[in-house]
Amino acid sequence: xxxxxxxxxxxxxxxxxxxxxxxxxxxxxxxxxxxxxxxxxxxxxxxxxxxxxxxxxxxxxxxxxxxxxxxxxxxxxxxxxxxxxxxxxxxxxxxxxxxxxxxxxxxxxxxxxxxxxxxxxxxxxxxxxxxxxxxxxxxxxxxxxxxxxxxxxxxxxxxxxxxxxxxxxxxxxxxxxxxxxxxxxxxxxxxxxxxxxxxxxxxxxxxxxxxxxxxxxxxxxxxxxxxxxxxxxxxxxxxxxxxxxxxxxxxxxxxxxxxxxxxxxxxxxxxxxxxxxxxxxxxxxxxxxxxxxxxxxxxxxxxxxxxxxxxxxxxxxxx
Amino acid sequence: xxxxxxxxxxxxxxxxxxxxxxxxxxxxxxxxxxxxxxxxxxxxxxxxxxxxxxxxxxxxxxxxxxxxxxxxxxxxxxxxxxxxxxxxxxxxxxxxxxxxxxxxxxxxxxxxxxxxxxxxxxxxxxxxxxxxxxxxxxxxxxxxxxxxxxxxxxxxxxxxxxxxxxxxxxxxxxxxxxxxxxxxxxxxxxxxxxxxxxxxxxxxxxxxxxxxxxxxxxxxxxxxxxxxxxxxxxxxxxxxxxxxxxxxxxxxxxxxxxxxxxxxxxxxxxxxxxxxxxxxxxxxxxxxxxxxxxxxxxxxxxxxxxxxxxxxxxxxxxxxxxxxxxxxxxxxxxxxxxxxxxxxxxxxxxxxxxxxxxxxxxxxxxxxxxxxxxxxxxxxxxxxxxxxxxxxxxxxxxxxxxxxxxxxxxxxxxxxxxxxxxxxxxxxxxxxxxxxxxxxxxxxxxxxxxxxxxxxxxxxxxxxxxxxxxxxxxxxxxxxxxxxxxxxxxxxxxxxxxxxxxxxxxxxxxxxxxxxxxxxxxxxxxxxxxxxxxxxxxxxxxxxxxxxxxxxxxxxxxxxxxxxxxxxxxxxxxxxxxxxxxxxxxxxxxxxxxxxxxxxxxxxxxxxxxxxxxxxxxxxxxxxxxxxxxxxxxxxxxxxxxxxxxxxxxxxx
Numbered sequence: 001x002x003x004x005x006x007x008x009x010x011x012x013x014x015x016x017x018x019x020x021x022x023x024x025x026x027x028x029x030x031x032x033x034x035x036x037x038x039x040x041x042x043x044x045x046x047x048x049x050x051x052x053x054x055x056x057x058x059x060x061x062x063x064x065x066x067x068x069x070x071x072x073x074x075x076x077x078x079x080x081x082x083x084x085x086x087x088x089x090x091x092x093x094x095x096x097x098x099x100x101x102x103x104x105x106x107x108x109x110x111x112x113x114x115x116x117x118x119x120x121x122x123x124x125x126x127x128x129x130x131x132x133x134x135x136x137x138x139x140x141x142x143x144x145x146x147x148x149x150x151x152x153x154x155x156x157x158x159x160x161x162x163x164x165x166x167x168x169x170x171x172x173x174x175x176x177x178x179x180x181x182x183x184x185x186x187x188x189x190x191x192x193x194x195x196x197x198x199x200x201x202x203x204x205x206x207x208x209x210x211x212x213x214x215x216x217x218x219x220x221x222x223x224x225x226x227x228x229x230x231x232x233x234x235x236x237x238x239x240x241x242x243x244x245x246x247x248x249x250x251x252x253x254x255x256x257x258x259x260x261x262x263x264x265x266x267x268x269x270x271x272x273x274x275x276x277x278x279x280x281x282x283x284x285x286x287x288x289x290x291x292x293x294x295x296x297x298x299x300x301x302x303x304x305x306x307x308x309x310x311x312x313x314x315x316x317x318x319x
Numbered sequence: 320x321x322x323x324x325x326x327x328x329x330x331x332x333x334x335x336x337x338x339x340x341x342x343x344x345x346x347x348x349x350x351x352x353x354x355x356x357x358x359x360x361x362x363x364x365x366x367x368x369x370x371x372x373x374x375x376x377x378x379x380x381x382x383x384x385x386x387x388x389x390x391x392x393x394x395x396x397x398x399x400x401x402x403x404x405x406x407x408x409x410x411x412x413x414x415x416x417x418x419x420x421x422x423x424x425x426x427x428x429x430x431x432x433x434x435x436x437x438x439x440x441x442x443x444x445x446x447x448x449x450x451x452x453x454x455x456x457x458x459x460x461x462x463x464x465x466x467x468x469x470x471x472x473x474x475x476x477x478x479x480x481x482x483x484x485x486x487x488x489x490x491x492x493x494x495x496x497x498x499x500x501x502x503x504x505x506x507x508x509x510x511x512x513x514x515x516x517x518x519x520x521x522x523x524x525x526x527x528x529x530x531x532x533x534x535x536x537x538x539x540x541x542x543x544x545x546x547x548x549x550x551x552x553x554x555x556x557x558x559x560x561x562x563x564x565x566x567x568x569x570x571x572x573x574x575x576x577x578x579x580x581x582x583x584x585x586x587x588x589x590x591x592x593x594x595x596x597x598x599x600x601x602x603x604x605x606x607x608x609x610x611x612x613x614x615x616x617x618x619x620x621x622x623x624x625x626x627x628x629x630x631x632x633x634x635x636x637x638x639x640x641x642x643x644x645x646x647x648x649x650x651x652x653x654x655x656x657x658x659x660x661x662x663x664x665x666x667x668x669x670x671x672x673x674x675x676x677x678x679x680x681x682x683x684x685x686x687x688x689x690x691x692x693x694x695x696x697x698x699x700x701x702x703x704x705x706x707x708x709x710x711x712x713x714x715x716x717x718x719x720x721x722x723x724x725x726x727x728x729x730x731x732x733x734x735x736x737x738x739x740x741x742x743x744x745x746x747x748x749x750x751x752x753x754x755x756x757x758x759x760x761x762x763x764x765x766x767x768x769x770x771x772x773x774x775x776x777x778x779x780x781x782x783x784x785x786x787x788x789x790x791x792x793x794x795x796x797x798x799x800x801x802x803x804x805x806x807x808x809x810x811x812x813x814x815x816x817x818x819x820x821x822x823x824x825x826x827x828x829x830x831x832x833x834x835x836x837x838x839x840x841x842x843x844x845x846x847x848x849x850x851x852x853x854x855x856x857x858x859x860x861x862x863x864x865x866x867x868x869x870x871x872x873x874x875x876x877x878x879x880x881x882x883x884x885x886x887x888x889x890x891x892x893x894x895x896x897x898x899x900x901x902x903x904x905x906x907x908x909x910x911x912x913x914x915x916x917x918x919x920x921x922x923x924x925x926x927x928x929x930x931x932x933x934x935x936x937x938x939x940x941x942x943x944x945x946x947x948x949x950x951x952x953x954x955x956x957x958x959x960x961x962x963x964x965x966x967x968x969x970x971x972x
Binding site: 054064068069070075076080084123141173 | 465494847
């Protein structure tokens with residue numbers, strides 16, 4: 001069986017390579033034309049075929065007209081089903097969506113919107129890469145986004161060179177599919193080290209108090225919430241009172257600032273250092289501390305916020 | 320997750336159970352009760368398990384159940400072969416399979432078995448009703464497969480039923496093409512399992528008082544006939560079935576010891592042959608029916624004439640059987656009969672029926688020839704007080720013939736044939752009883768003739784020196800109407816008749832129509848054998864239908880139908896048209912300023928209006944009017960304008 005399986009897998013790889021070369025890369029909106037839709041009976045379809053064969057032989061042998069008629073009806077049903085199954089994908093439009101990002105070891109999500117421009121409903125549409133997405137029906141004119149999750153193991157760029165959209169509806173006898181070769185790549189951030197090691201000594205902005213217990217002394221007033229404000233500065237009491245989001249303002253930049261240095265972790269291996277730096281960045285971001293990053297060939301100044309965080313993680317991912 | 324390894328969920332389970340139960344239930348008619356109890360048990364168990372409060376049985380319990388089911392089949396049938404045992408086993412195994420349905424894959428197996436349960440039903444019966452009952456069954460099973468087999472979330476039941484109904488309806492043309500053109504074979508590849516306890520009404524190979532009464536009350540069809548030309552008159556339509564030569568004083572039965580082939584030379588035609596085709600309902604016996612007397616050269620394949628001229632088939636008739644025979648209405652048989660035959664056909668138990676023997680011997684001494692004795696007996700029946708009745712008094716004594724001839728004198732064909740034949744034997748004239756059918760009714764709708772069990776009849780055959788075996792029907796002497804008009808016309812007024820004979824005109828016509836329909840069903844559906852197929856294809860204009868030609872035609876027709884189907888599906892799933900408002904506005908945008916190249920994909924109407932009216936100030940008013948109308952129609956909850964207003968505005972340009 002092993003040799004058979006190896007032949008099959010080699011054959012499949014050849015077929016996929018051929019399909020890829022023929023179809024070219026996909027991006028943006030893709031309409032599945034019948035040239036790139038494939039259909040074959042699946043295991044259940046083969047079992048159904050054997051059932052038909054048994055009925056046919058029995059019906060011919062016993063000259064049982066009704067048995068034969070049922071065998072022919074079911075054979076016709078299989079043929080009809082094949083066309084209905086093919087129609088689920090024919091002229092289906094896919095819109096490749098944004099790619100997310102993920103930490104190594106966590107799944108990355110890709111979004112694909114399936115759009116049905118046709119007047120007939122499409123049934124049982126499913127995406128598959130390493131795992132299978134939800135299975136949906138699309139009414140005429142309807143569209144729905146499905147997400148594909150892909151496992152990540154190493155930091156850096158990870159690309160998805162192929163995913164499958166398929167349907168086995170209506171009777172689950174045929175597997176009808178199309179291969180999509182998206183121009184997707186996702187940046188996989190390093191795996192954060194387990195928490196434990198505290199970041200090195202802190203440089204505190206002297207303009208404000210490092211001690212939150214005395215923070216009130218620096219409280220200077222309230223202002224309306226703006227995008228990017230830390231949730232911990234929101235005046236929740238005020239929100240509870242009159243449902244307006246306001247943030248407390250402090251005089252001085254009451255911010256703790258770290259500088260994380262790659263070279264300071266010289267007792268660790270390279271990957272471990274990167275993991276540790278990632279952990280620190282996440283923790284600092286969580287606590288609302290400012291941080292900078294000093295890498296062998298790159299220095300990122302201390303700053304705050306999601307864009308800064310992204311920049312640091314990206315630098316670590318691609319190190 | 321792949322559908323096959325998905326864990327069973329409630330809707331999928333319910334659909335599967337519905338399919339399984341609906342296809343199992345019709346088997347109640349011919350299987351014992353206990354497989355159904357087993358199935359009810361496992362169905363309940365499986366349903367209880369889906370709630371999560373109970374668990375499915377473990378391996379040990381499953382094995383015990385399987386062993387019990389297997390033993391049950393063996394005990395019921397002493398075998399696991401044969402139609403009934405096989406169906407029972409299939410039912411038991413599917414009931415047991417229910418106890419190990421963890422994945423959707425297992426449910427799919429059960430649904431495929433459900434299809435098979437429908438087919439096994441056809442091996443027991445192929446009537447129109449069976450076929451009609453199979454339609455909802457196939458529909459439900461297909462719907463269950465649709466709801467279960469693919470990973471898609473199950474549809475609402477109405478929608479599921481309509482979708483699977485559409486699939487089946489589209490498969491019907493393919494079924495018809497394949498049914499007509501798929502080559503049939505003339506013989507079975509292996510033996511057909513026999514239904515062991517098929518209770519069929521019909522003639523049996525013996526006749527004792529009262530045995531035919533049951534048949535006379537049955538409306539069941541024995542066989543149907545299609546004559547090449549005009550059918551012979553009713554009084555000549557004696558359908559010979561069995562010849563009963565053994566008489567034990569009460570019961571006449573077939574003499575089987577010397578069952579050998581007829582020497583064709585002993586049979587001479589005295590008239591032209593009549594050809595006809597018989598469609599015999601299965602009676603699970605070896606004998607066939609033919610008008611007296613079948614031409615030995617015209618017999619269907621696999622059948623022969625015995626030396627007492629019974630048409631016999633090598634295999635029992637377990638399915639609707641169609642055959643063609645030619646018969647001579649006038650014939651002479653066995654001018655010189657064998658000694659053993661003469662001896663056998665003059666034997667009787669001298670201890671029984673003494674008065675009958677006495678009468679016969681008196682005739683023998685008074686009359687000079689056998690023919691005169693025959694006439695004397697017929698004279699007796701005709702002129703003494705004998706009555707034809709379907710409800711004669713019971714004859715229970717050993718001397719039943721004495722009792723009939725000298726006391727009760729009321730009876731029907733079996734009484735007359737039996738007493739006449741005994742009288743002849745007692746007088747030394749070789750005689751025997753022939754049973755079969757007499758008459759038959761021509762269906763005015765199709766022209767075929769239907770012979771029912773109620774046409775069952777018994778008559779006698781005597782051997783006369785210069786004429787050989789001659790048919791004598793003593794019943795006709797008593798009640799000529801029996802052979803002229805049938806049973807209904809020959810019973811005295813006031814006597815209760817079986818329901819068949821009492822039918823009103825409307826019911827009678829309905830019955831004729833139904834019979835015509837059944838005849839067509841038998842002929843064109845059930846009896847669609849190799850020969851029928853070839854005849855039918857010739858009728859359709861196919862010259863010389865060979866295997867190759869049939870297959871190619873079938874594939875070509877299937878290709879055409881499938882092509883039409885895919886065009887239909889494409890048409891159904893053509894792109895949706897934009898609504899009228901969008902189309903109108905888009906056309907306006909394209910045409911108002913061709914130089915501007917129409918509205919850009921991401922350009923809002925107001926932006927477009929501004930851009931175009933800047934380029935074409937002379938049209939600015941129109942552009943703004945149209946744009947405002949469009950925006951009103953598109954975005955205002957209750958538009959003040961109408962589509963026709965917009966159309967007018969655009970046309971005014």
